[in-house]
Amino acid sequence: MTPHELWTALPQEARERVDALVVLRKRILAVKEMRESGVVPRPGLNDCLHLTAVRTEILADRLVPLPPQDVDTLAGKAAALPEPPVALELEWDGDSWGWILVLGAVLPGPSGRPHPLAHWQETAWTEPLATARTLADRLGVPLRGPGDDGPVPVDARTE
Template identity: 35%
Template sequence: MVPGMDGHDLWEALPGPDRDRIDALVRSGRRFEAVRTLRTASGARLGDCMDAVAGRYRALGVPSAPPEPPEDTEALAERVRRLPGRAVRIETAWDGDTAGWFVLLLAVLADPPTAVVLARFRHGSDLRIFNGAVPPWPEAAAAGEAGRALADRLGLPFRPAGPEPG
């Protein structure tokens, strides 16, 4: 790694298999893992890796943050139809960040095998745990309803997340 390389040059210097692996992580919305993988492969500074991964999000046309759930099932179905691979399943999965837990609505693709984030359901921060507002977690129910409706619309199986994170 040459000091002062910009994100584009850093990307171009990577071997093809590393670029493919990082692009798969970007497509599945796994930004931090993509940055870590790039840093391990290149030895570049963290900031340069973050810039390069942000560039891959732009180049691939992947939103940098999961969108809030669209109002209707047809909008989600259209997003799945436009994906670069064949969807084989719709599922929901718990995930979290520094603000707390949320549920992702995912389209699972056959080739390359990856999960693409379609929407994120979050109904508040984890302060709800301390004030007794959860469980039940309303985002699990909302994501499950959206996922079932989408899977039915597309004729795909649906695999829901559990009712609670963890």
């Protein structure tokens, strides 16, 4: 189903909810709204993802701004954690729209996963990596995780 076909098949109320979610940058909830809209046959996941991308382009001037992810803002988020971090950790993740670089704060003790501080979804990783390094230096903690090469495709990894 093309994005146009899916859009015209959606009830008007569903279209309004999809656009409201897209403007809030809640893409997964927008996809859920389309899949649960009552359109028969139920739209496929890829069709919904494609329409969400199209609606994001159309509504680009109305999207809520991304939260600031500069060093000062992230240092404030780190200071608000229950304990000072002992390290920062970078990790690659992927979603339906591409690669994400996630920055987390590792707290003392066996707390499990790092507390998320920021994430970037880009193709140029120089600025996010520099921000993470500067933040680690400011906090006086090590920065662990991937280097400057970007995400490594699964077939290029060695075991």
